[in-house]
Amino acid sequence: MSEYIFYPGCSLESSAKSYHDSLNIVCEKVGITLNEIDDWNCCGATEYFGINLTPAYALITRNLALAAEKANGTNTVVAPCSACYLNLAKADYYMREQPKLGTQVNLALEAGGLSYKPGSLEIRHLLDVLIYDIGLDTIKSNVVRPLTGLRVAPYLGCMVPRPDYEKRWSDHEHPVELDLLLEALGAEVIDFPLKTHCCGGHMPHIGPETAYEMLHRLLTSADEHKADIMATVCPMCQMNVDAYQGETNQYFGTNHKMPIVFFTQLIGLAFGATPKELGFGSELVSAKKALAKIGTAPPKTKKTRKSKKKAGLPMPQPLPTGIRINEEEVIR
Amino acid sequence: MSQLTPPVHEIEDLTLLEEVAARTAGVSRLEMCIQCGTCGGSCPSADDMDHTPRQLFAMLRAGMREESLKSNTPWICVSCYHCVVRCPQNVHITDVMYTIKGMAVSSSMYESGTASEFSQTFVDMIENYGRSFEFGLATRHYLKHFPLRLPGMASMGIGLLTKQRMAIKPTRIKNMKQLTDILDRAKELGATHE
Secondary structure: OEEEEEOOOHHHHOOOHHHHHHHHHHHHHHOEEEEEOOOOOOOOOOOOOOOOHHHHHHHHHHHHHHHHHHOOOOOEEEEOOHHHHHHHHHHHHHHHHOHHHHHHHHHHHHOOOOOOOOOOOEEEEHHHHHHHHHOHHHHHHOOOOOOOOOEEEEEOOOOOOOOOOOOOOOOOOOOOHHHHHHHHOOOEEOOOOOOOOOOOOOHHHHOHHHHHHHHHHHHHHHHHOOOOEEEEOOHHHHHHHHHOHHHHHHHHOOOOOOOEEEHHHHHHHHOOOOOOOOOOOOOOOOOHHHHHHHHOOOOOOOOOOOOHHHHOOOOOOOOOOOOOOOHHHHHO | OOOOOOOHHHHHHOOHHHHHHHHOOOOOOHHHOOOOOHHHHHOOOHHHOOOOHHHHHHHHHOOOHHHHHHOOHHHHOOOOOHHHHHOOOOOOHHHHHHHHHHHHHHOOOOOOHHHHHHHHHHHHHHHHHOOOOHHHHHHHHHHHHOHHHHHHHHHHHHHHHHOOOOOOOOOOOOOHHHHHHHHHHHHHHHHHOO
16 A cells, blocks of 8 residues: 555546546555645646745645645655646745745745745655556556557646656656556557647636647647547646637637546546546547447457468459449449 | 845846846746747747747846836746756746746736736635635636637536536635735735835
């Protein structure tokens, strides 16, 4: 059993409930215990920094202070949301890089009877923990329903692989962790060139055309690579690609129908959990068609020896039943 | 080297570039910019910006306060950190953008309200509840800024509500008083140095 301190973040309580439900199932299977920080608050997303700096960092650090109080044998905080992960990591890192920030934030925390020593916690994303602590072998050993034949676009978005203060990822722009994980589930992972490109972030709310352009790029690339589904590690990416796909289609006159789900939903599926308990069906662009593909995926057959006849001269093959040739066309 | 919001007499002696660096969290390394343009070339939203990050940093160096704070560039930045990991000088570009936003808001320089009001509405929700409140945020923001988009978005909104992905009521943290005290003190601390 591995124990971690858990910071779910606001999205997992509302728009990304399926992420929360599915990660609970996956964590239980692989032996992860998550101890949620009591009475945590919002991380401020990308909005508070631009309004007021000191409160923005104090807001984030209240969570770290509460988490450090809870640290009981473990000092690793796991955040499943990219923005939460980055903000917690950023506050911890900058308070070390610039001690004055740490001092000021601690003066603010004092007003609430709290304190935090920068560097006393390790902040990690759920994907990082699954790959580097639990390991692909354990994940593979839990697979009972391989995702054979499902073409998945691994989509990380920005804030998990970048800026990566602690150098946790294989690359900032083309990391392979999510690809390897999905491959371990038996999925056919496409080499998605835009895997760490931006989903538009908060732009749907402030400059929608900018967001549509970015979503259009992502969807076009996923379609070109014939992905059945996108798998993401971020609630904001899920929301933007899912909820604004309709508006993007309208804006560009396109007809993308690309479902996007959380990577934990696909792990859960491979682990044998039901789509319902994993929160499938809450996506706006339905993943039904993609799921049907796994349901009907042919079981792996053993390689049989090629029949000797095929090595001979090419012979006309009998037509499949139900197909007729228009003889006139053949003559022409 | 940079430090967090130095006292006002010190700020007065700083150039604009130094002031922005000093107001940025962490060590911004803004003064190390060599104007190579890797940032703008890596930016997925540069097309919609008044100035590329490189241009904006040149303007800061030139002391063009008003033009810099009126630029839409930091508001179009999507915080994707592509420029940050590619910058050969390790400038904390995204964080510099946050600083410029903050300076533009406090000096009321930036005129187009949509972006800054979205941030402010988001922050209001946090200061009231301790958690983000998507339904309140979305309705308040879209009614004011994008009323014409609402009919087209109705099916999405209904979808999110019926699939229980958006709560109609906000959740408030238990110890809201503690958070308020912390944020109030943080604001005082920030203000004494302004």
